[in-house]
Amino acid sequence: MASADKLINTYVPEKDVFALHFLQSLSNLRTQNPLNSPDKSIDRVRKIKKAAYVSMARAAGGTSRLWSRALLRRAAKDDNKSVRFSRRKRKVTWKISSKRKRSNQRAPVVEEAAERLRNLVPGGGGMETSKLMEETAHYIKCLSMQVKVMQCLVDGLSPK
């Protein structure tokens, strides 16, 4: 919907940006374990997967989107690093608590599905349903972009 696009900002950068970030992260992985004995495959998979998510989060907007911010923070916590957050434009609102107290008429169907969505989308726990859906839309776009990039990579690298 063209009109909705103006209201909801779901700009996603081109494939190249994702690719670059991903390759950078992979090369970092490489330099981390230069000539050691190869890791167990599970670890390697896990590392690559994490690199994929982190690079996707960075490519998609770094700390300017809620889900990417949550993703990066989660990843940094695992590595005991810290993420530097740019200053957010809006202060954190307390909408959630006040709104939920006031009205009990949230459509239960929607809310239950929203709960499931919250578990899937990083950072979804603290969002109102409408905001959650915005983030989901952007997240879906970025995920599909990342999938395309990785597919390209795999196809490129797999032996003929």
Next chain:
Amino acid sequence: MNGAIGGDLLLNCTDMSVLERQRAHLKYFNPSFDSPLAGFFADSSMINGGEMDGFLATAGLNLPMIYGETTVEVDPRMSIPLETTLGTGNFKKRKFDTVTKDCNEKKKMMNREEVTEGEEEEKSKITELNNGSPKSIKKMKIKAKKEENNCSNDSSKVTKELEKTDYIHVRARRGQATDSHSIAERVRREKISERMKFLQDLVPGCDKITGKAGMLDEIINYVQSLQRQIEFLSMKLAVVNPRPDFDMDDIFAKEVVSTPMTVVPSPEMVHSGYSHEMVNSGYSNEMVNSGYVHFNPMQQVETSSDPLSCFNNGQAPSMWDSHVQNLYGSLGV
């Protein structure tokens, strides 16, 4: 709102609330609201029942005339406080409705009529208004709405305001609950359904499904499938990666120096200008080194011995030079 309105001025005039209402309407319909008087008069016809038509229609000239006007039914002194409060107008309604404008014109033709509303009601409305809470504005407007005639009933269909300020002012529809909670609830629901529509376009195969529950399930499935795909692909990548026991520097040198002899020429590769001496191991670093950060649709992979041409999208390599330099630097260890 300033409480500048003198109590005594307000008390006796039953038109006050209507005027206040009109002011709200005025703000509502005339975004560029500079002169209190101009809009004041334009809006005179907004209220039905013609309560205020008389007052404002005649006073549509200028203020002094109102003062001097003795035949006006309303206390002329009313205009002063209104003017002051008009100036402060913290009403934030901005919506512009051409239908109601026509109605305004029509109503200006109508005769004056007596003000009918009770005084008590007025007072409460006035105080509410003076507090300037958005809810009271809504209520007030809702009451006004119910009194309007057909012409302005069309405007009642419109419910949502453009969100230009912190508040979203919503007009209740006819026959619907005017409770502020339910209005907020309805706004929220509309937001959600709007976003649902957006998501519907995004998720493939969602056009057939109607209903929020099914849609949401579909969306959740899609997100899950995408995440699974990423995991699967990362597993594949881990497998494809070579044993880390080849000499990086060697490969590095080879790639930079050698010319694309072994490569099937394709337009994209010519652009890239780097060699494609692709060791079978095909580690990601090589891709980085050789600057194959151009991405291409998949179809072109088979045509060349360079497995990485799939990344090539025909862009000029110069764009990537700085990145590539950095990566070279990092790998120069």
